[in-house]
Amino acid sequence: NAGVTQTPKFRILKIGQSMTLQCTQDMNHNYMYWYRQDPGMGLKLIYYSVGAGITDKGEVPNGYNVSRSTTEDFPLRLELAAPSQTSVYFCASIERDRDTQYFGPGTRLTVL
């Protein structure tokens, strides 16, 4: 199993550009999450999904969108990039009726 994979590892965007951060898991986990990590702030939940076709907002959803068309994939979309979205983004997944999250390696995004 590859676990949770994220692409790209690094990206630099200009203000106003858009992009999609990819997240894939091969563990057949039902629950998937997107977090952002800023220095000294810990991890903040952006969006999460409890299964294909079902998504919900977390603590900091503004400026982001998600979709979940398959169990494996949970892409995060930034439509109009802003400097405040400069961060490290982590995707995670969890199996139903379990409680341990498995994290991807992260995507480091800079918006200039």
Added chain:
Amino acid sequence: AQSVTQLGSHVSVSEGALVLLRCNYSSSVPPYLFWYVQYPNQGLQLLLKYTSAATLVKGINGFEAEFKKSETSFHLTKPSAHMSDAAEYFCAVSTSGTYKYIFGTGTRLKVLA
């Protein structure tokens, strides 16, 4: 609402000394509590978890934590620090069935030779 507070954003210990990282939580219902470790440029990995069984929880790499309801604490300890323990540590809280996790702001552990 749930919350987690980690006291001390940076902790330094000498190699071989006791490691103590503090975590206090707030929850109106019985919590699930977790400690995760993050090595540089990597994702988080689970160290240990408390899910209402034994209050003293043992994890990987010699770490353990004790759930103390009266103190609303879940401090992480290791008797003897190793250089390889240098990393950032996060405490997190959840509750059964919610599948939503609140993370603390993290504590960066530095181990001095």
